Amino acid sequence: MGVLDGFEPRKVLKYFEEICGIPHGSGNTKQISDYLAGFAAERGLRYIQDEYNNVVIYQEGTGDRAGSAPVILQGHMDMVCEKEDWCDKDMEHEHIDLEVTETFEAAWISAKGTTLGGDDGIAVAYMLAILDSPEIVHPPLECVFTVDEEIGMLGAAAMDMSCLSGRTMINLDSEEEGYILASCAGGATVTVHLPVMTDKTESGTALTVTVSGLYGGHSGTEIDKGRAIANVVIGRALYNIRKQDATLRLADIHGGLKDNAISRRCDAVIVTENPDGIRSVAEKLTELLRNEYKYTEPGIQVSVTESEMPETAFDIYSTDRVITALMNLPYGIQSMSLDIKGLVETSLNPGILVTVPEDSEVQISYSVRSSVGSRKQELIDRLESLAVFLDGYITSMGDYPAWEYAPESRLRDIITEVFDEQYGREPVVQALHAGVECGLFAGNLPGLDAVSIGPDMVDIHTPQEHMIIDSVQRTWELLLETLKRL
Secondary structure (H helix, E strand, O other): OOOOOOOOOHHHHHHHHHHHOOOOEOOOOHHHHHHHHHHHHHOOOOEEEOOOOOEEEEEOOOHHHOOOOOEEEEEEOOEOOOEOOOOOOOOOOOOOOEEEEEOOOOEEEEEOOEOOOHHHHHHHHHHHHHHOOOOOOOOOEEEEEEOOHHHOOHHHHHOOHHHOOOOEEEEOOOOOOOEEEEEEOEEEEEEEEEEOOEEEOOOOEEEEEEEEOOOOEEOOOOOOOOOOOHHHHHHHHHHHHHHHOOOOEEEEEEEOOOOOEEOOOEEEEEEEOOHHHHHHHHHHHHHHHHHHOOOOOOOOEEEEEEOOOOOEEEOHHHHHHHHHHHHHOOOEEEEEOOOOOOOEEEEEEEEEEEEEHHHOEEEEEEEEEEOOHHHHHHHHHHHHHHHHHOOOEEEEEEEEOOEOOOOOOHHHHHHHHHHHHHHOOOOEEEEEOOOOOHHHHHHHOOOOEEEEOOOOEEOOOOOOOEEEHHHHHHHHHHHHHHHHHO
């Protein structure tokens, strides 16, 4: 018996639970891709599975929609894998442990100690439930399951879209019921590479400086929430420690797992001649930070613990170079839209900070976003100029275009009409700072009419992620009725 048995929509949640039984973090999608291909083969459905693990499953139209123009349904199969510090689950190889919480107000699905993967497992589940239900009336369908959306939309960027004949597309990668997404920012993943030189450690004390207790979140939808970024705070901590101890040397630094998730923890191993003074600095900084972030990060903490003495550590110049970078490289919101009130226009998030000994460098990976292409490029140029000044360089990957708002949209009109009938009010048509794959599809499929919808999900990309079950049901009904009218 499944955890989600007894909840509606039954078939959608059945497939969602099956998906959660398959490890499917970004870069680890072969198993779930094969599952989707097997699903199609078992039902005699035509499908394509490309070399990148993207899958397209085709189904003929049904009922009075059989002769309609084909419709693309689209979502991504990968998820962001984050977990609590206490959780020992191997998300590369183990399934997600689902749990349901029921209150007087609502019931929701979450995972024990890890991210849930509702982003975007629910899209996969919606599509599979439709493909497995011959009684559902719909036009011919081209169901597209892409990979590695969470690390730069790599699957959609690599996909040969000539296999798609539809020019109407419903993307199922939104996380807020009652909103129809019609435009989003473009972006890229940019990595700053800082070279470091090392020397043997012959004296001193090894300590680990840790920034923890942060909330994290999605670097697109929650970049405006005022949350602290662990990979930024660690730079401030090291700078203050460096003022206390001029002999400080870094030996290792690492924080965050995904460039598009706000980092929740960062650790730096240092070698110092003044361990007692450093503990005092950490205590004072914790007090300051808790005052600064009292409304968003009340549990933020800078702590110092003893560490095993490393064989080598960065030299003084390399240590200063890394600290200078962490103190001065841009982060967070850079500009707000002048066209849409309250919309973030340009931002960047240093999601991954890591020492790479084999390359003798420290790497800082950023998710760069902007709804204005020139602003995005300006921000990349700023990262490059600062990296070069620090004797480093940048690399960029996963560049994707902004999805521009279409003044006229038959699909948007139909789904607005259905929503009004179902809810008794009009939906909010919005632009979003986070990226969805619609921009890549629109750039490759001339004349594409697209929207993005989805059920309520809260705290995605964090272990607190949860998905509201009643919202899944209502969004399912909205999707099915829209398909009947296309």
